[in-house]
Amino acid sequence: MVQKQQVYQSHGVTITSLHRNVEVKEFETAQLSCIYQVERDNNARLEWKKIVGNHVSFVYFNGLLMEKYKGRVEMSGSSIRLRDVTREDMATYRCEVAAAGDEVDFAEIDIKLSVLVPPAVPTCKVPSSAMSGSRVVLTCKESDGSPPSDYTWFKDNKRLLERPAKDLAYINTSYTVNQKTGVLTFNPVKKTNSGSYHCEAKNKAGGPKECSAQYMQINDLDVGAIVITVIIIASVLSLCGFGMYYAHRKGYLGNSRPSKGKGTNHTTVPPVKEDFKHTKSFII
Incomplete structure (x- = not known):
């Protein structure tokens, strides 16, 4: 004889929500749904909390809305309506119900509120010129x-x-685009990459918004001109060195040590004149 397994189910407070993830555009109204049922405790305690990271604050507590929400939030049964939402309202909102007389006396549910804001005009940085073969980064x-x-x-x-x-149209290119960060990288950049560049930003709230186009000129490295410049500089330095050597040999630059030969000026100090007048002779 097979014995049937008995399943025991506890009863108590339960919570459901029509929408666990709510998205609304900025300055519109958000409906945060919280529907609860209790087993027998008709004096259940309802609370709403706002959670941002590790920070928790009350929206509705002890039967009252907190002061900062008065005039903008209204209760609709156990749910709340939040008008004129802004980015400051983006958070996780928690609905909690405590029913001390029920077998299961506590339940909670989290609802995430996202506020949709269209993008602004992006700031684009495009270098006006660069040398071919180098790494070039454009940002948006x-x-x-x-x-x-x-x-x-x-x-x-x-x-x-x-x-x-x-x-196939881009098979010979050497660039990468990061759509999340807005960074366009050429590595290496080529002369064919010269052109007018602009960027667009958009999200699910709106757009696109674009920056003004900017021209980037890519110049080839002129190896011949560099070689000629190096030769000219080397020639000038050689001529300068030869000229200095010739001037030194001819004595145009002067001597570092005084010479004892001709042309040396000596200052003669006249002897000191001493007049001794002997008026008398001393004969021993």
């Missing part, structure tokens, strides 16, 4: 968008792919 960045923006670079109004090696 904006800080207002939420979530963070994705970036797209354009050369002469033609989009640069993030992975150019997969497109």
